[in-house]
Amino acid sequence: MSRYNPKEIEPKWQAAWAKSGISKAVDFDAKREKYVMLTEFPYPSGSGMHIGHMREYTLGDIMARQKRMLGYNVLFPMAYDAFGLPTENYAIKNHISPQQATEEAVANFQSQLESMGFSYDWSRSFKTTDPDYYKWTQWLFLRFFKAGLAYQAEIAVNWCPFCKTGLSNEEVINGRHERCDTVVTKKLIKQWMLRITDYADRLIKGLEMVDYPSRIADQQISWIGKSQGAEVSFELEDQKDLSLKVFTTRPDTIYGATFMVLAPEHPLVEQITTEEMKAAVKNYLETTATKSELERQSADKNKSGVFSGAYALNPATKEKIPIWIGEYILMGYGTGAIMAVPGHDERDFEFAQEHNLPVKYVIQPAKGELDTSIPFIGEGTIINSGSQYNGLSSSDAREKITADLIKSKQANERVNYRLHDWIFSRQRYWGEPIPIIHCPKHGAVAVNDSDLPVLLPEVKNYQPTADGQSPLAEISDWVNTTCPTCGLPARRETDTMPNWAGSSWYYLRYFDPHNSSAFADPEKLKYWGSVDLYLGGMEHTTLHLLYSRFWHQFFFDQGLVPTPEPYLARRGQGIVLAADGTKMSKSKGNVVDPKEVIDSGYGADALRLAITFLAPYDQTTPWSPETLGGTYRFLQRFWTLVDQYLASAPGTNGNPELKKIINRVAKQVSQDLEQMSFNTAIAAMMEGLNALYKLKAEDHFKAKDWQWALETFTKLLSPFAPHISEEIWQRLGNQHTVLLEKWPGYEERWLKQDTATIAVQINGKLRGELSLAINKNQDEVVEAALSDPKIQAYLMGRELKRIIYIPNKLLSLVV
RNA sequence: GCCGGAAUGGCGGAAUUGGUAUACGCGCACGACUCAAAAUCGUGUUCCUUUUAGGAUUGAGGGUUCAAGUCCCUCUUCCGGCACCA
Secondary structure, three states, rough: OOOHHHHHHHHHHHHHHHHHHOOOOOOOOOOOOOEEEEEEOOOOOOOOOOOOHHHHHHHHHHHHHHHHHOOOOOOOOEEEEOOOHHHHHHHHHHHHHHHOOOOOOOHHHHHHHHOOOOOOOOOHHHHHHHHHHHHHHHHHHHHHHHHOOOEEEEEEEEEEOOOOOOOOOOHOOEEEOOOOOOEEEEEEEEEEEEEHHHHHHHHHHHHHHEEOOOOHOOOOOHHHHHHHEEEEEEEOOOOOOEEEEEEEHHHHHHHHHOOEEEOOOOOOOHOOHHHHHHHHHHHHHHHHOOOHHHHHOOOOOOOEEEEEEHHHHHOOOOOEEEEEOOOOOOOOOOOOEEOHHHOHHHHHHHHHHHHOOOOOEEEEEOOOOOOOOOOOOOOOEEEOOOOOOOOOOOOHHHHHHHHHHOOOEEEEEEEOOOOOOOOOOOOOOOOOOOOOEEEOOOEEEEEOOOOOOOOOOOOOOOOOOOOOOOOHHHOHHHHHEEOOOOEEEEEEOOHHHHHHHHHHOOOHOOOOOOOOOOOOHHHHHHHHEEEOEEEEEHHOOOOHHHHHHHHHHHHOOOOOOOOOEEEEEEEEEOOOEEEOOEEEOOOOOOHHHHHHHHHHHHHHHHHHHHHHHOOOOOOOOOOOHHHHHHHHHHHHHHHHHHHHOOOOOOOEEEEEEHHHHHHHHHHHHHHHOOOOOHEEEEEEEEHHHHHHHHHHHHHOOOOOHHHHHHHHHHHHHHHHHHHHHHHHHHHHHOOOOOOOOOOOOOHHHHHOEEEEEEEEEEEOOOEEEEEOOOOOOOHHHHHHHOOOHHHHHHHHHOOOOOOEEEEEEEEEEEO
């Protein structure tokens, strides 16, 4: 009798698999179908990974392993996304270099991943910080630059005072930097930008050709925030040479525009403010400027404002309307100015009340009275708007008024996006240098492709500076260079790329990780194509996932990749919370370290099963150590059953029950894996094992199919718990690995039952059960039911009105 | 406020898409083994009652149907995303 001891068998098989290279993907393999399975590559931070991170990797590993058994040429790689703020901040805190911090973290991550037994093709691994890799990140950036999609602009960016760097909109969550939780301020700096807004429509449309869950697609669509409307010009009363452009989705309400509001940062504020109002406006601008983004958003949505003293002319009514300045108008959206229609917009209504401005209603609800104590937001019938529009429905009026304004050249159709261009520079050390040289004569010039990579110099001092300059600016022998165009002295760009740069194209590098003459060989790009299944966190939906789709679509347009979308299917796993239902975090001390679980004796297999069995993969669930006990017991029970079998004499009898049990499990597990219903697949195996135990208690391994049954069960278990499966497979007398065995099919003939349990309902209530031979017809079943004394009692003296029979399942009698 | 998702035993969760609600696991109870405990094995476990039986039950209320966790209407709560976006 042997004991199940994961500590002994797991390291043994991990070493054996590494040696035999069973996880290697084969380029251009013609024999088998290919399958590209990706899980997001991790950011190697100092604190290591907890079991929550392992959920994604475990699920990916199960899928990859099963696809191999189904005969696919599986590409299942892993790499490290090592540039970026957390590593750098960690290095600063611990007084080590980011290079060293990265190396240590990667070593730790690697050993964590290996201890889980994941079947990655490690020969395709890399770090985004490898010069061989970021050479191509820089090269790809220059494609954007040469296509005019990377440009410099001086804008007020989100500035993290802790990390001392500018951030993209996507990195600011509730007014805070998503990496360090510091409240973000605004700072005016010259930034590199990527024109992601050029791809806004494509990013929405592209979702139609991929299989993403609706919550992911919806989130991207609402982040892009497309809205259709018109840009209307308002003339200024005293300065006829100037006009004020506003964006509106409701041109039908233009007759109700009784004032205008500009964002405090609007460029026209200074020009239009009258002498008398100068002091008040100046005062107002100063107060709003000191507020952080968070304060400005959360200050009870107040409707503060100041009158500029100037007036505009409403193009529809030709009336003179006052121009105000208010912080509820955002410079970053539309034109940074609005026509205020207090009768039909809640915010404008509040502003009008606050500052005693007139309210005019131009739409009447189709039903009921107009309530003039609140704004009316809905659709209805036009009133007070000139004879050509009055009486029209508001939607018809919207079209007609827009058309008329366009005809008189007072408006244009316009589509607005909430998405902004991607702020792409960081004033930090630990990132890819932006491969640009600033020449006094030629401006920003691309580094020659042949001079790539622009190596990140190793320096002693890499702390961020408060003045908005990257620490690279202080390294004069690196900064000073010559212009690639004219050879005159010039300066290197000192900003670096955000950590989203390297991750925007890494999946392409897996296809050809060691190529030194191209980011990937076009033939390999063609062979591997797109990622078939991409598993990752929901938190990346509007960050990495959106960014990398944008890069890919641009590459497609440039002819660099053969596919229009990078990821054919995306699935997002749910978060594993701590046992108390809160988020696992190092500061709370509730993090569960996979290594500790493994070393405590449960082993990787039981942990893999527990993570998977916990709940549906896409559901956020608290971790439960008790589940781990359950999955360990399950493995142990399987081990013991095999052990008992090996100690028994070879069987000779036939027993179809074995065929039935195993076929049932094979069917359930196969179907569940197809639908990624991992938890029920494990439940099916547990049920199967229970049934095997019951059978064993009856026949004591006398049946001759036990060898086949146990082997098949091992195959089914192997994607989930590979170590124990491999060990048992060998103990059952097999020489070669179980991991490349053919995935077990199932035969329907074994799944057929010879008796059916038929539920009998009377007036919708369950009143009895009949155990009958299968496929009886309705009359036979009714007859059987009527002869059942229990059912007779219920039918006594009542008339049978209706009979509904669902074959082999249910008989419903209505009396 | 808007857009998604969810609510099922003491707990995590099943339910072939309208057909026997509570699979599987945890926990708990009892029993076996043991000097004892742990481990292991076996049995039971939705709730209520007047317990050879009956009744109720999938967040609440209504509806459709022979039949509803599943479909329709109204509402509550929770989670995620967006949010002064004109």
